[in-house]
Amino acid sequence: MSVVRINAITVPPERADELVERFARRAGEVAKMPGFEAFELLAPTDGRDVFLVYTRWRSQEDFDAWVASPAFRHGHRAHDTEGPVSSASELWSFDVVQHEDAAS
Ligand code: HEM
Numbered sequence: 001m002s003v004v005r006i007n008a009i010t011v012p013p014e015r016a017d018e019l020v021e022r023f024a025r026r027a028g029e030v031a032k033m034p035g036f037e038a039f040e041l042l043a044p045t046d047g048r049d050v051f052l053v054y055t056r057w058r059s060q061e062d063f064d065a066w067v068a069s070p071a072f073r074h075g076h077r078a079h080d081t082e083g084p085v086s087s088a089s090e091l092w093s094f095d096v097v098q099h100e101d102a103a104s
Contacts, residue, residue: 002099033066034065
């Protein structure tokens with residue numbers, strides 16, 4: 001079964017649009033990595049100030065390889081060149097225990 005790795009980023013409300021805009025011009029390199037399965041940027045709609053960057057991988061090793069890769073650094077280059085948008089970030093780790101997609 002796959003693994004889910006979520007970066008939970010706290011973003012002040014006045015900078016939420018800026019975060020979404022940064023992701024709109026994200027590198028898109030993550031999808032080229034071996035073992036990559038899915039990415040979603042989840043914006044809060046219940047008054048929280050935490051955005052979730054959801055990623056799903058074939059294995060922990062695949063996730064670790066992405067984090068150690070130039071693609072990860074490139075995917076976060078605005079963080080280095082334009083400074084952080086977030087005030088905090090936390091990595092959440094899960095195993096997928098069950099999974100089902102809607103029948104197409
Ligand atoms: C200090 C920790 C982190 C912060 C503050 C952060 C924030 C950001 C921001 C603002 C972007 C948009 C691009 C940019 O501004 O450069 C981005 C890209 C991204 N982040 Fe993070 N991030 C962090 C670590 C992580 C981790 C541990 C994950 C793993 C779940 C992750 C997943 C992603 C993904 C998938 C992208 C898009 C990259 C691509 O399209 O290739 N981030 N992150």
